[in-house]
Amino acid sequence: MSVEEEQREREERLIRIVQQSFDASPDERLRIVFQSLVRHLHAFVREVRVTEEEWNSAIEFLTAVGHITDDKRQEFILLSDVLGISMQVVAVNNEAYKNATEATVFGPFFVNDAPEIKNGEDMSFGAVGEACWVEGSVKDTNGNPIPGARIEVWEADEDGFYDVQYTDGRTAARAHLFSDEDGNYRFWGLTPTPYPIPHDGPVGQLLEAVGRSPMRASHLHFMVTAPGCRKLVTHIFVRGDELLKWDAVFGVKESLVKDFVSHPGDEPTPDGRDLEGNAWSSVRFDIVLAPDDRA
Ligand code: BEZ
Ligand code: FE
Numbered sequence: 001m002s003v004e005e006e007q008r009e010r011e012e013r014l015i016r017i018v019q020q021s022f023d024a025s026p027d028e029r030l031r032i033v034f035q036s037l038v039r040h041l042h043a044f045v046r047e048v049r050v051t052e053e054e055w056n057s058a059i060e061f062l063t064a065v066g067h068i069t070d071d072k073r074q075e076f077i078l079l080s081d082v083l084g085i086s087m088q089v090v091a092v093n094n095e096a097y098k099n100a101t102e103a104t105v106f107g108p109f110f111v112n113d114a115p116e117i118k119n120g121e122d123m124s125f126g127a128v129g130e131a132c133w134v135e136g137s138v139k140d141t142n143g144n145p146i147p148g149a150r151i152e153v154w155e156a157d158e159d160g161f162y163d164v165q166y167t168d169g170r171t172a173a174r175a176h177l178f179s180d181e182d183g184n185y186r187f188w189g190l191t192p193t194p195y196p197i198p199h200d201g202p203v204g205q206l207l208e209a210v211g212r213s214p215m216r217a218s219h220l221h222f223m224v225t226a227p228g229c230r231k232l233v234t235h236i237f238v239r240g241d242e243l244l245k246w247d248a249v250f251g252v253k254e255s256l257v258k259d260f261v262s263h264p265g266d267e268p269t270p271d272g273r274d275l276e277g278n279a280w281s282s283v284r285f286d287i288v289l290a291p292d293d294r295a
Contacts, residue, residue: 015042064202072164074108078203081105081249082212094230098141100290105251106233107221109162110154114174120271122188123175129158129190132260133270133282136186138179138224141288145183149226149289152176153189155219160195188273191260191281192218194243207248217243217252222287229289236285258283
């Protein structure tokens with residue numbers, strides 16, 4: 001046996017032994033997951049020929065990710081996001097179904113129990129930014145309207161911050177509402193603006209080291225639920241935003257890019273609201289929910 005063959009045999013033997021250590025797992029799913037994980041991680045180490053120094057750096061990096069993580073800051077989610085893993089999990093778990101609206105990354109800024117607004121009301125609650133009229137329908141994949149669908153919406157303000165990133169405990173630029181008896185909805189929000197994902201921690205350092213931007217394309221988050229339907233977690237993006245190509249977490253899907261139409265301040269608003277001469281925008285987002293195959 002040549003030296004190279006001996007080396008390959010050693011490496012492959014180790015993989016077999018580690019995989020066999022999971023053979024007797026009483027939990028079949030755990031066995032499958034960990035044997036596959038071991039196969040792929042070992043393949044990675046062997047392909048890259050990871051040095052001991054590099055592996056120590058990796059452990060230090062993950063330690064730092066753990067240290068900065070708390071109830072408010074979830075650096076592991078950010079890491080999963082910038083590696084595209086979050087979007088891959090979304091893809092695997094939200095199979096394409098007819099004309100159902102596509103899902104995208106959830107992100108760390110959703111909050112349970114956001115205030116309820118009625119159709120036509122304002123979800124900005126004083127957050128700074130240009131007013132945006134958002135309207136659309138909620139239907140099933142056969143085109144039937146879905147009345148009473150719960151629609152959660154949340155977004156960053158014009159300065160690029162979600163309410164939870166301020167320290168004064170404010171609730172702003174988030175709400176929930178319900179589609180009306182015809183399955184339609186409408187509300188005032190803010191014209192989305194681009195913002196960076198939190199980049200003052202180890203994930204930010206990683207992005208910097210590899211020359212990547214932390215910026216997310218401008219977007220407005222939606223989570224839509226209705227009985228018998230698959231939960232939809234998504235956002236809509238602004239057509240023409242130059243960051244659409246470089247979204248830091250790979251969340252952009254062409255079907256979610258919408259026309260946000262700009263209106264001058266002297267143009268009447270759809271509901272007659274007086275915006276005191278300020279320019280505004282409007283967008284239409286028609287939502288189609290897939291049936292819940294787990295129902
Ligand atoms: C967000 O869209 O809110 C988000 C998504 C991933 C990472 C950070 C923020
Ligand atoms: Fe966001």
